[in-house]
């Protein structure tokens with residue numbers, strides 16, 4: 192909710208004309224309580240997790256052969272029932288766990304100083320804050336995920352997320368309710384350290400979800416724009432973690448690769464990549480037949 196009654200009052204207070212984006216924001220939010228603005232995140236979650244994985248899921252169900260060259264585990268074809276069950280379980284967790292968490296966490300958002308007023312942040316300010324949010328969340332997520340691979344954490348909680356040994360976009364938030372809650376915490380630490388505007392917070396929630404969907408997509412597309420992000424893990428990186436499953440002590444990070452590199456938890460993945468590169472070299476020279484069921488044997492190059 193804005194402090195100004197009219198656009199003219201807002202312009203007088205700022206000492207300049209509002210930009211087009213600021214005028215739009217004024218019209219949208221002037222009479223809306225901050226609590227409602229914050230609750231938009233819940234709607235974004237439902238929309239993003241319904242629409243973003245959908246095109247790839249439909250293509251995989253209707254025309255799987257078109258996607259085979261990019262599929263990380265081409266031997267695995269999930270039935271439609273598996274997609275529906277996953278989507279239904281995720282939506283139920285959103286409604287029963289993420290929803291209440293969002294609504295009750297509002298005072299903390301006010302406490303750290305997420306603002307809703309004018310002026311709007313510049314693109315540079317938003318980008319800088321989003322980088323901080325991603326780095327902080329990635330670090331927190333790395334350690335929580337690594338702890339969840341301990342015996343107790345895995346058996347009681349994290350096992351659910353690993354039911355998909357070959358993940359798909361809808362399975363990104365598919366997890367035990369306790370994991371959904373625990374992994375939600377690092378998402379709030381970045382905005383608490385570098386609080387910004389509500390629009391930046393919305394964008395953070397949306398981008399983080401889109402990133403998780405891409406990471407769990409099960410496909411590695413060569414022209415993906417995320418390939419240009421330094422130290423970005425991506426689908427191939429996290430797919431290996433799911434492929435190995437409960438025994439995995441490799442690739443814990445959710446977004447970037449630097450934590451696994453620093454703490455030495457990418458050895459299994461790097462060994463596997465080197466092994467595959469060697470096999471491909473042997474295939475190229477006609478030496479061996481290679482293996483039929485290995486992770487990522489479909490890729491043309493590493």
Ligand SMILES: [Zn+2]
Pocket residue numbers: 336340349353432
């Ligand atoms: Zn795991």
Ligand SMILES: [Zn+2]
Pocket residue numbers: 352358363407429433
């Ligand atoms: Zn995962």
